Amino acid sequence: MPQPRSVPLLRDEAPSKGLKAGSIGIGPTVALGLAAVAPAYSLAVTLGFVVLAVGSSTPAAFLLGFLPILFTALAFRDLNKEMPDCGGVFVWITRVFGPSAGWFLGGWVPQMATLIASAALAQVATTYLLTVLGLAWLAAEPVAVAAIACGLIAFSAYIAVRGIELSAWVQYGLIALQLVALGGFGISAFSAMATGRAMAEAEQPSLEWFNPFASDDVSGLVSGVILCLFIYWGWDALIAVNEETTDSKATPGRAVIITTIILLFFYVMTASAAVGFAGTAGITDPGTVSDVLTVLGPQAAGEVFGHVIMLAVGLSALAALMTVAVSTPRTWLSMGTYQALPRATTKMYPRRGTPRTSIVWWALITIVITMLLSAINANFIGLAILSVGLMIAAYYAATALASVVYFAPLMRASTSALVFQGILPGLGALLMVGAFAYSAVDMISPEYAGLSWLGIGSVFWIGVGALALGLVVTVAIRPRFRPFFSGQTIPRGNVRTRHELPAILNNETEA
Numbered sequence: 001m002p003q004p005r006s007v008p009l010l011r012d013e014a015p016s017k018g019l020k021a022g023s024i025g026i027g028p029t030v031a032l033g034l035a036a037v038a039p040a041y042s043l044a045v046t047l048g049f050v051v052l053a054v055g056s057s058t059p060a061a062f063l064l065g066f067l068p069i070l071f072t073a074l075a076f077r078d079l080n081k082e083m084p085d086c087g088g089v090f091v092w093i094t095r096v097f098g099p100s101a102g103w104f105l106g107g108w109v110p111q112m113a114t115l116i117a118s119a120a121l122a123q124v125a126t127t128y129l130l131t132v133l134g135l136a137w138l139a140a141e142p143v144a145v146a147a148i149a150c151g152l153i154a155f156s157a158y159i160a161v162r163g164i165e166l167s168a169w170v171q172y173g174l175i176a177l178q179l180v181a182l183g184g185f186g187i188s189a190f191s192a193m194a195t196g197r198a199m200a201e202a203e204q205p206s207l208e209w210f211n212p213f214a215s216d217d218v219s220g221l222v223s224g225v226i227l228c229l230f231i232y233w234g235w236d237a238l239i240a241v242n243e244e245t246t247d248s249k250a251t252p253g254r255a256v257i258i259t260t261i262i263l264l265f266f267y268v269m270t271a272s273a274a275v276g277f278a279g280t281a282g283i284t285d286p287g288t289v290s291d292v293l294t295v296l297g298p299q300a301a302g303e304v305f306g307h308v309i310m311l312a313v314g315l316s317a318l319a320a321l322m323t324v325a326v327s328t329p330r331t332w333l334s335m336g337t338y339q340a341l342p343r344a345t346t347k348m349y350p351r352r353g354t355p356r357t358s359i360v361w362w363a364l365i366t367i368v369i370t371m372l373l374s375a376i377n378a379n380f381i382g383l384a385i386l387s388v389g390l391m392i393a394a395y396y397a398a399t400a401l402a403s404v405v406y407f408a409p410l411m412r413a414s415t416s417a418l419v420f421q422g423i424l425p426g427l428g429a430l431l432m433v434g435a436f437a438y439s440a441v442d443m444i445s446p447e448y449a450g451l452s453w454l455g456i457g458s459v460f461w462i463g464v465g466a467l468a469l470g471l472v473v474t475v476a477i478r479p480r481f482r483p484f485f486s487g488q489t490i491p492r493g494n495v496r497t498r499h500e501l502p503a504i505l506n507n508e509t510e511a
Contacts, residue, residue, distance in 0.1 A: 017337050017346065019086065019330070020164065020353030023244045026251050026258070028168030033259035035171040036237035036327065038320035040178040040293065040312045041124060043270055046231045048289035050271070054224035055280045056203060057215040058271045064212050064221075065228030066264045068435070069235075071428030072396050073260050075403035076236055077253030078421050082406070082495060084248035087334025088239040089399050091490060094338075096402040098492055099485045100474055103340055105398040108470035111331065113391035114237075114324050116466075118362075119370040120385040121321040122149035128294075128314030132307060146374040150367045152318060153325075157363035160325040163352040164244050167326050174319035181312035182266050185293060188301035189273035199299065201279030209272060223442075226435055230389045231267070234320065235259045240327035244353075273300075329358030338489040340481050383449055387463030389439045394467070397432035400425040406494050440464070 047058070054061045076088075085091045089110060094102025126148045130139040138144050159167055192198045193205070208214040215221045238255050245251040274283055274292060277300055282288065288295045294313060298306025329345075333355040336345030349356035373384055407421035443460035446452035453461055478485045 015337060017333055018348035019243045022246050023164050024168050025246045026255055029238050029245055029251055029255040030258050031171040031175050032323055033235045033238035033255055034175045035319040036234035036323040037263060038316040039263060039266060040181055040316035042231040044291055044293040044313045046227055047271060047292045048283050050224045050227045051280050051283045052289060053220045054215055056209050056275055058275055059209045059268045060212040061224035062228050062267045062271055065225045068428045068431035069232045069260055071424045072400045073256045074420055075400040075425040076256050079403055080239055080242055080252050081249045084242045085334055086240050086243045086330040089395055090331060090335055092402050093398050094490045096406050099487055104470050104474045105395050107335055109391045109395045112466050113388045114328050115366060115369055116384045116388055118321055118324050118366045119373055121317045122152050122370055125152055125314050125317035132311050132314060142374060146371055149370055153363050153366050156322045156325040157359050159322055160359050161354050161356050163354055164241060171319055174315050178312045178316050181309045182270050184301055184305055185297055185309060186269045186273040189277035192300055193276050199278045199282050201282035202277055203275055203279040205276045226438060229435055230392055232263055233392050237323050237327040240330040329355045329362050332358040338484055340484040383459050384462055386449055386459045390436055390463040393432045393436035397429045400429035409495055
């Protein structure tokens, strides 16, 4: 008589992993999602380059860039409702496209992107915070910056180990400061425009700023949209805490939509305020373009609030680092539970309900990456972070497509399912694939980021190299994790066969 399977199977509910269910509600979940995006930092270092690409059509670029994000967010919402698991995209893509695709596109790709981003965030947080403290001379020393960055990584891991409640409350404070800084900048800039205190290059606000068809430079608009697309990245980190929310099926999905809408509002508002206050010429000035908020902030809001904005940018990067310390280890916990990673990743801190071993692994790996990239070149982390765009587009596209395939049986009978679980996520997937292709072609140019090897941009080598390495690793580890790669721990299927699964499993056990 066949014995029941000894490995955990994906059923209607995710297997218990030791996380503290019902610990946080919609508010803390949204705070974690916003913090992961680092909106103050993202705007500070990206807004100038968007303006450089599209000029006064920057608000329109943010609106266009939001559409594929919204369409992808719908896929995250609906897949989470069906399969709430802290593994998120790893579980969903495995369920739809099989173990190899799940491990590569749902495991390796997003985790590699976040590990590279973690190293960059730690470095950015260090640089900005040292500057705020009047230690700009120390921020110019690569060894000191790397050492302090490693300390911030360890601190983030400590907060994550202490429990999801503490992490959420810390993020409340950090994200509140960011939104106050962005809102304060916007109010100050609009007030300066109204009272004639704007910069000499200021431009009169116009509805055409929000009209994507008003731009004659289609290529520039596409470049701007690509930049906007990737500064929205990070909100999906909140999916990793879905098993700890008050309603694991509904709360994370709602939080995803709320988070993206809040980001849209603050991005469009800040972009409009900056263009109106300083004009495209003022923003694209060489001394401003790479750090718009910290340069324009004091001019619009005064020196005191200008320091608040600089502090918010530094803490924005730190908040994102802390969120990664929460989300990435929970993905590893899920992968370990389904026997796609070593069993050690499933070890928990029972009293705190946190994956302590995975958090320690995350900290050690991130510290090694930070030191390695810093040792190669002080600017190498910046090049690495540029390559992350390829990885983001790849796993967002795979997730959106997974929604289309998974919910396909429902679309024959429901118009709502056809639109919200089929057409819109499908468009999101196509747009993400387009973003991937456009970015890859752009990165091939030897002029991209000013560095090349064998006539091809270095950023392209880093991005494609990380993806190629992931394919090799996926093939190499198959024998080590045979139960997962044979489909025993996460069986494939769509929404119809999923609801049939419990009966099938019961019949197998009884046989």
